Amino acid sequence: xxxxxxxxxxxxxxxxxxxxxxxxxxxxxxxxxxxxxxxxxxxxxxxxxxxxxxxxxxxxxxxxxxxxxxxxxxxxxxxxxxxxxxxxxxxxxxxxxxxxxxxxxxxxxxxxxxxxxxxxxxxxxxxxxxxxxxxxxxxxxxxxxxxxxxxxxxxxxxxxxxxxxxxxxxxxxxxxxxxxxxxxxxxxxxxxxxxxxxxxxxxxxxxxxxxxxxxxxxxxxxxxxxxxxxxxxxxxxxxxxxxxxxxxxxxxxxxxxxxxxxxxxxxxxxxxxxxxxxxxxxxxxxxxxxxxxxxxxxxxxxxxxxxxxxxxxxxxxxxxxxxxxxxxxxxxxxxxxxxxxxxxxxxxxxxxxxxxxxxxxxxxxxxxxxxxxxxxxxxxxxxxxxxxxxxxxxxxxxxxxxxxxxxxxxxxxxxxxxxxxxxxxxxxxxxxxxxxxxxxxxxxxxxxxxxxxxxxxxxxxxxxxxxxxxxxxxxxxxxxxxxxxxxxxxxxxxxxxxxxxxxxxxxxxxxxxxxxxxxxxxxxxxxxxxxxxxxxxxxxxxxxxxxxxxxxxxxxxxxxxxxxxxxxxxxxxxxxxxxxxxxxxxxxxxxxxxxxxxxxxxxxxxxxxxxxxxxxxxxxxxxxxxxxxxxxxxxxxxxxxxxxxxxxxxxxxxxxxxxxxxxxxxxxxxxxxxxxxxxxxxxxxxxxxxxxxxxxxxxxxxxxxxxxxxxxxxxxxxxxxxxx
Numbered sequence: 001x002x003x004x005x006x007x008x009x010x011x012x013x014x015x016x017x018x019x020x021x022x023x024x025x026x027x028x029x030x031x032x033x034x035x036x037x038x039x040x041x042x043x044x045x046x047x048x049x050x051x052x053x054x055x056x057x058x059x060x061x062x063x064x065x066x067x068x069x070x071x072x073x074x075x076x077x078x079x080x081x082x083x084x085x086x087x088x089x090x091x092x093x094x095x096x097x098x099x100x101x102x103x104x105x106x107x108x109x110x111x112x113x114x115x116x117x118x119x120x121x122x123x124x125x126x127x128x129x130x131x132x133x134x135x136x137x138x139x140x141x142x143x144x145x146x147x148x149x150x151x152x153x154x155x156x157x158x159x160x161x162x163x164x165x166x167x168x169x170x171x172x173x174x175x176x177x178x179x180x181x182x183x184x185x186x187x188x189x190x191x192x193x194x195x196x197x198x199x200x201x202x203x204x205x206x207x208x209x210x211x212x213x214x215x216x217x218x219x220x221x222x223x224x225x226x227x228x229x230x231x232x233x234x235x236x237x238x239x240x241x242x243x244x245x246x247x248x249x250x251x252x253x254x255x256x257x258x259x260x261x262x263x264x265x266x267x268x269x270x271x272x273x274x275x276x277x278x279x280x281x282x283x284x285x286x287x288x289x290x291x292x293x294x295x296x297x298x299x300x301x302x303x304x305x306x307x308x309x310x311x312x313x314x315x316x317x318x319x320x321x322x323x324x325x326x327x328x329x330x331x332x333x334x335x336x337x338x339x340x341x342x343x344x345x346x347x348x349x350x351x352x353x354x355x356x357x358x359x360x361x362x363x364x365x366x367x368x369x370x371x372x373x374x375x376x377x378x379x380x381x382x383x384x385x386x387x388x389x390x391x392x393x394x395x396x397x398x399x400x401x402x403x404x405x406x407x408x409x410x411x412x413x414x415x416x417x418x419x420x421x422x423x424x425x426x427x428x429x430x431x432x433x434x435x436x437x438x439x440x441x442x443x444x445x446x447x448x449x450x451x452x453x454x455x456x457x458x459x460x461x462x463x464x465x466x467x468x469x470x471x472x473x474x475x476x477x478x479x480x481x482x483x484x485x486x487x488x489x490x491x492x493x494x495x496x497x498x499x500x501x502x503x504x505x506x507x508x509x510x511x512x513x514x515x516x517x518x519x520x521x522x523x524x525x526x527x528x529x530x531x532x533x534x535x536x537x538x539x540x541x542x543x544x545x546x547x548x549x550x551x552x553x554x555x556x557x558x559x560x561x562x563x564x565x566x567x568x569x570x571x572x573x574x575x576x577x578x579x580x581x582x583x584x585x586x587x588x589x590x591x592x593x594x595x596x597x598x599x600x601x602x603x604x605x606x607x608x609x610x611x612x613x614x615x616x617x618x619x620x621x622x623x624x625x626x627x628x629x630x631x632x633x634x635x636x637x638x639x640x641x642x643x644x645x646x647x648x649x650x651x652x653x654x655x656x657x658x659x660x661x662x663x664x665x666x667x668x669x670x671x672x673x674x675x676x677x678x679x680x681x682x683x684x685x686x687x688x689x690x691x692x693x694x695x696x697x698x699x700x701x702x703x704x705x706x707x708x709x710x711x712x713x714x715x716x717x718x719x720x721x722x723x724x
Contacts, residue, residue, distance in 0.1 A: 034592055034685050038187035039599060039606045046182045055151055055179045056425065062149040062176070064427055070142055071162040082134040083306040085364040088323050089138060090163035091270020096135040097160025098266060099128065100153075101414045102225040106253045107216030107571050108601065109481030110188050112417030113178065116153035120184040125284035125296065127196050127223040130311040131273070133285050133295050135159070153178030157414045164410070167269050169325040169403065172411035173430035177423055187600075193222040199233050207232065208240070210247035218251035220244055229272075229314055229376035230348040236340055242381035242388060253416060253436065253568055258409040260391040263382055265406030267318040268329045271364065272374065274315035274345035276301050276308050306364040313347035316374035317361040325403075330396045332359065332373055333383055343374070350375040412436060419482020422721040435565045440488040442722065443524040443557035452528060453535045455517045461510060463536045463636045468580065468621045469510045470533020470716065472502045473526075475579070476572045477718045479603040484572050485719025488559035489526035495566050500584055501574045503623065526556030530716050537638065537712060540619055544637040546705045551713050553723060574598065578678035579616045582623030591659060592681040603718055608711040610682060610691040614642035615708040617679070629679035631663070640704040643696035645673065646683045653680060 027033055044051050075093070078084035085091055100118045103111030117123055124133065139155055150158075154176045161174050191214075193202060200220045205212035213220070220227050226248045232240045249259040282288060282298030292298060302308050319328030336352035343349050351372050352359075360370035382388045395402035411430070418424065421437045433439045456466070473491040476484030490496050492511055498504055514528045523531070534550035541548045576583040578595030587594065599609040620635040622628065632641035645651065645663070651672065654662045661680060663673040682692045695704045717723075 034596065034681060034688075035187075036596065036606050036685075036687055038596055039604065039609065048182065049148065053148070055148070056177055058148050059150060059154065059176045059425055062146065064176075067142065067146055067150060068158070068162060070145070071158060072166055074138065074142065075163060075166045079138065080304045082138065083304055083365070085271055085306045085309075086323050086362070086367075088166070089135070090166050090323065092131075092135045092138075093159035093163040094266070094270060096132050097157045097163075097414060099132060099225050100156045101416070102252070103219075104252050104413075104417050104481070105216055105218040106251055106568065107218075108597075109417065109478040109483060110185075110216070111218075112481065113153060113157050113414055114417040114481075115178065115185070116151055116156065116180040117185050118156065119152055120181075121286045122184070122190065125286040126225075127284075128225045128312075130284075130297050131309070133297070137295065150176070151178055151180045153180050160410075160414065164269075164325060167323060167325040169265075169407065172407040174411075174428040175415060175418060175424035175426055177418065177425040189216070191217055191219075191222045196223040197221050197228075200228070201233070210243045213247060213251075216251075218248055220248060227378055229312060229378060231377040234348070236348050236350075236377045236380075238377055238380035238384045241377040242385035245378050245381055246385075252413075254409065254412070256387055257391050257405060258412065260382055260388050261395070261402065261405040261409045262413060263378060264329050264392065264395065264402070265325075265410065267376075267379060268325055268327075269319070269322050271317035271322055271361075272314035272349075272376075273309040273311035274313040274343040274347050276310040276345060278310050278313050278345045281310060307366070309364075310345055313343060313345040314349045314374060314376060315343040315345065315347070316349070316351075316372055318373055318375065318379065320359050320361055320373070322361055327396065327399050327402070330392060333375060333379060334392070334396070335359075338375060338380065341374075348377075350377070350380050408434075417481040420719075420721055423482065435563065436568065438483055438488070438559075438565075439563050440559050441557040441563075443527060443555045444522050445554040447522040447554070449531065449552060449554065452517060452521045452523050452531050455521065456514075456528070456532050456535050457539075459513045459517070461513060461532070463540055464620050464625065465506060465510050466532045466536030467540075467616075467619050468503070469507060470530050470536075471579070471616070471621065472507070473529050474715050474718070475574060475577065475598070475602065477603070477715070478572065478601045479718070480601055482719070482721070486530050486716055487526055487556045487719045487722075488563075489524065489529055489556070490559050490564060490569065491529070492525060493559065493561055493564055493566075495570055495573070499573050501577055501580075501582060501623065523554075524556050524558045526558055527554055530556065533712075533716065536619070537615075537709065540636055540638040541705050541709075544634070544639045544705070546638065546702065548705060548709055550709050553717065553720065555722060556720075577623070579612060580621055580623045581617075581626060581628050581676055581678065586658070591677045595678050595681075602715060604711070604714070606687065607691050607707070608714065610688060611695060611704060611707045612711045612715070613678070613682060614640065614692070614695055614704070615712070617642045627674060628660070629673075629675045631673050631675070631679070638705055638708065640695050640701050643682075643692045643704075646679070647689070647693055647696045653683075 075089050076087055078087050100113035105111050123129060139159060143152060143155055158174060161171050164171055191203060201207045203214050203217060219225055227241060227244045228234055231237050232244060245259060280300055283296060285294055285296035288296045299310055319332060321328055336355055338350040339353055341349060341351040351374050357370060361373055363369035363371055382392050421433060474486040478484050491502060496502060497507060514525055518525045518528050531552060534552055537550050538548055576594040577598060578591060583591055615638060617629045618632045618639050618641050620630060631645035632639060634641060650666055652664045652666045654664055656662050659676050661675045662671045663675055664671050682688045694700055
């Protein structure tokens with residue numbers, strides 16, 4: 001046998017390209033096949049700290065004061081390999097925190113700073129995140145020192161907070177408690193474009209109407225956090241940009257005042273970087289060779305000088321004193337007229353006309369040189385848009401009001417995806433309850449659970465009414481930003497009580513019964529709603545021959561209208577619920593894809609989704625009491641009939657219209673059941689069928705009931721952060 005030739009690819013011991021992203025996924029042969037990866041997005045097997053590691057307990061052991069002192073020291077410890085602007089890393093660290101948090105979007109709660117996802121692709125290599133790899137590497141000594149007691153996610157946001165304090169701003173507060181993920185969130189939809197910074201037209205029905213941007217997206221172009229700083233599709237026009245800014249920030253739950261405060265406060269410090277040849281930069285982190293060791297955008301012309309940095313291509317500071325949090329942004333923006341110029345890197349930016357020499361900021365490396373400040377198109381939007389201008393004038397008239405507005409908006413930006421205040425950890429948690437935290441009062445526990453269940457049983461409500469009401473109350477939970485859920489019983493309040501998917505008439509009937517029970521027993525409405533669902537399941541299991549007790553923990557509270565930001569709850573409205581076989585209307589995506597999205601937001605695994613589907617069907621909880629997918633003759637009993645009949649080869653499956661199928665007896669040709677796509681996918685998809693077959697087995701009827709109860713309890717308790 002010939003000696004092995006390492007240069008002969010035909011004899012390579014590994015198939016060339018088989019372990020890189022460039023090689024097509026094995027399932028790419030079937031592009032329409034349902035991809036379950038989204039349900040395994042945070043698989044604990046990828047976590048090197050192990051399943052027993054509890055970050056939220058570990059971080060409580062952190063020496064907060066020592067870490068924050070070290071963070072303050074880091075700000076002014078400039079490194080030659082990546083020199084700090086004016087000897088201060090504050091602007092870089094603010095951008096790090098801002099861009100970590102700024103991916104958050106209200107529509108589905110995904111994105112945000114809560115997972116440390118900026119360490120991974122694609123976010124670590126977005127054009128808008130240029131050179132933030134350097135900020136993360138500068139933080140490494142602190143992560144190394146404090147280890148498991150502080151997550152990268154917390155470190156990113158803390159860096160921004162400390163930077164502002166170092167610049168002289170009194171911040172509103174800070175919470176620890178963000179838990180890191182350990183692999184890319186590949187299944188978050190960031191847009192359909194196949195190239196960075198592709199024209200934004202594809203995201204809009206009409207690019208001149210920003211509110212027509214595709215949901216759930218918030219950024220205007222692939223690879224940006226918000227808007228293009230040079231203008232719509234790179235064409236400066238502050239009035240048009242103002243409308244894009246307004247919609248983009250609204251999609252991350254910010255109103256006009258918060259948007260103006262964030263824009264001004266964010267640009268009061270730091271600078272943009274474009275003093276060089278952008279074409280000379282090396283590839284982004286994910287595209288760089290191994291010797292770059294995770295760093296990207298290599299600048300061969302940096303030469304140890306902050307002045308030579310290139311990031312966005314725009315060049316300059318916004319204010320005269322960019323290492324001080326002051327009113328300088330407004331002084332320059334409104335104190336001068338501005339004209340379009342080109343940066344050294346060729347980017348379009350606005351520069352002041354006839355600016356006084358003393359109003360120019362000094363060079364980042366050489367303080368004997370003064371440079372022109374600049375403004376982005378979004379900054380000019382603050383001046384030309386009437387609404388934003390009026391807000392800015394209010395800020396200028398009351399600097400303390402501006403500082404407070406900005407501090408609160410910054411806190412909201414960096415904490416929005418952390419969920420309720422009950423999840424906050426650390427000495428700097430603000431005492432004030434904020435409406436966007438979805439506050440819920442502590443509920444009563446001094447009542448007898450069995451008495452409540454007895455009264456519910458005596459009320460004569462059906463299994464469908466009991467189970468569906470509890471499900472509809474809990475299914476709003478989103479693990480993406482920890483919003484929604486049964487705690488608070490906001491299903492009683494606007495807008496939820498009027499949502500089509502909640503069957504308002506049926507809901508009103510059940511709530512009227514529950515209100516009296518709540519008054520009579522002292523249990524909160526939230527607890528009564530969940531207990532009603534639990535009772536329905538226990539009765540259905542007993543009817544099928546299984547004695548079960550669905551676990552329950554008291555203490556849910558009842559929110560009020562005053563505690564509820566009704567407008568921000570609108571995006572939580574379910575437009576589809578495969579578990580109850582309902583869609584508000586036909587959508588471009590298939591119903592089974594919407595089922596996966598809902599299941600992932602609820603924090604369900606694929607097996608949990610499967611068992612819940614089968615149980616909900618036989619309990620008869622379909623929207624409008626339809627019979628599609630109710631594959632049983634024993635409706636209301638918690639049996640495994642759904643899976644038994646779905647996998648029975650004596651049955652045939654015949655399309656009968658859009659999203660409707662007959663299940664027929666092969667011998668007689670008689671229709672036995674009807675079904676939809678979300679029913680049949682559990683028999684047709686190879687992985688889902690494997691789960692369905694487990695629950696269809698004769699020896700797994702008890703397992704089915706046990707697993708259903710466990711998954712149900714997980715949904716009912718997903719938002720019980722008060723128990724942590």
